[in-house]
Amino acid sequence: MSFKVRGIVLPEREERTFWIDGDRLRTDPGPDAGAAETVVDGGWLLPGLVDVHTHPGTEAVAVPFDDEVLRKQLLEHRDAGVLLIRTPGSAARIPGWVDEDATLPRVRSAGQWLATPGRFFPGYGRDITEAELVQAAVEESAASSGWCKIIGDWGFEDPPVPIYLLKAAIDAVHANGGKVAVHCQTADGSRNAVLAGADSLEHGMHLDPGLIDQMARQGTAFVPTMSVFAAHEKAAREREPSPRRDWWLTGWEALPANVRAAHEAGVTVLAGTDSWPCGTVATEVGQLISAGLPAEDAVAAASWRAREWLGLPALTDGAPADLVAYADDPTLDPAVLAHPTRIILKGRIVA
Ligand SMILES: [Zn+2]
Known part of the structure; x- marks a missing residue:
């Protein structure tokens, strides 16, 4: 397990923690959870x-x-x-x-x-x-x-x-x-x-x-x-x-x-x-x-509706580790969308 992310997931509006295993999201950390580096701690998480x-x-x-x-x-x-x-x-x-x-x-x-x-x-x-x-x-x-x-x-x-x-x-x-x-x-x-x-x-x-x-x-x-x-x-x-x-x-x-x-x-x-x-x-x-x-x-x-339309899941266990994190809720202020605090693509940190 390389990375750990935690935040309020849209569209469910639930706080979730994911561990990133290769290019996949996992909700179960497995035995070596302690080795994961936390790269998002709070805020809002959207599928890419x-x-x-x-x-x-x-x-x-x-x-x-x-x-x-x-x-x-x-x-x-x-x-x-x-x-x-x-x-x-x-x-x-x-x-x-x-x-x-x-x-x-x-x-x-x-x-x-x-x-x-x-x-x-x-x-x-x-x-x-x-x-x-x-x-x-x-x-x-x-x-x-x-x-x-x-x-x-x-x-x-x-x-x-x-x-x-x-x-x-x-x-x-x-x-x-x-x-x-x-x-x-x-x-x-x-x-x-x-x-x-x-x-x-x-x-x-x-x-x-x-x-x-x-x-x-x-x-x-x-x-x-x-x-x-x-x-x-x-x-x-x-x-x-x-x-x-x-x-x-x-x-x-x-x-x-x-x-x-x-x-x-x-x-x-x-x-x-x-x-x-x-x-x-x-x-x-x-x-x-x-x-x-x-x-x-x-x-x-x-985001999630377009991903689903193209055959990709949202932020769930086993989904591709493609996500964007924001400090604030982008559904309250869509201008937030242009300013991700973290971008993760295929399990890799982009920003
Ligand atoms: Zn065109």
């Missing part, structure tokens, strides 16, 4: 933070994927306490050395963005024809952590991926045991993503609120990436009025109410930043709170 929508590996849109940039950005996440990420689309498949490096956050990847003609930045994702979509979706999910990412729509006046095709791709990936994240930002694209049974709506701008109950029933998660939109709001308002600008602002203005309604209907709402620099998921938690999520649910969206 999670960003479910981040694209490490490039510093900006449409520049080539770079392994050193990937490492640097994963470390930015880690040093902010973000110990698990899902990367819904990349300019290249996430290389195998990431999983093998005990100093890097856990990554759930989705292969390359699947971009049919006219949708997405040319050459940045995997450019395919519509006829190739089903096969490519199966390939990317099989070559990654089980996810793939389909760019379901793009230009605000352009048609989305036809629903029959989107559904065929989602059904094929599901039949193969995988999951599908769908980029959608138009009313038609968001509708298609829900009706086709996507596992997650990424952005979900212009989502018809009438579809929220169906999302809840079928288990479609909602990743609204509010902070990246909020960062663009000022520039959008300063632009000359145009149909595109008005479309964007209308979608952004409707997003908070949809986020709140989705949460209240039982949809899993999760925190994703979709922006650089990496390691800013605390900002997205603040956005979810401003949309009307209770603070505890907003924190859960970037």
Whole structure:
């Protein structure tokens, strides 16, 4: 036994003591408990933070994927306490050395963005024809952590991926045991993503609120990436009025109410930043709170609920030793989230 941590565990709000055995948490100290060094003594303990929508590996849109940039950005996440990420689309498949490096956050990847003609930045994702979509979706999910990412729509006046095709791709990936994240930002694209049974709506701008109950029933998660939109709001308002600008602002203005309604209907709402620099998921938690999520649910969206959604347990006996400690309760003041007093990843002290 190397380390001992003690604190009030969220979401249970119980004081617990864990011993860290290799990369696992243990509630039973075993015979050599006395040898453990106490590294957290009081305060609040959360499962490692999670960003479910981040694209490490490039510093900006449409520049080539770079392994050193990937490492640097994963470390930015880690040093902010973000110990698990899902990367819904990349300019290249996430290389195998990431999983093998005990100093890097856990990554759930989705292969390359699947971009049919006219949708997405040319050459940045995997450019395919519509006829190739089903096969490519199966390939990317099989070559990654089980996810793939389909760019379901793009230009605000352009048609989305036809629903029959989107559904065929989602059904094929599901039949193969995988999951599908769908980029959608138009009313038609968001509708298609829900009706086709996507596992997650990424952005979900212009989502018809009438579809929220169906999302809840079928288990479609909602990743609204509010902070990246909020960062663009000022520039959008300063632009000359145009149909595109008005479309964007209308979608952004409707997003908070949809986020709140989705949460209240039982949809899993999760925190994703979709922006650089990496390691800013605390900002997205603040956005979810401003949309009307209770603070505890907003924190859960970037911690235990997101971990569970990605198949990892919270702070329990035998769980991976990924945790962040805080001096104060982050559900009372989410600004606390950005200031962990201790970060432990895969049983190792990071900070
Ligand atoms: Zn994105």
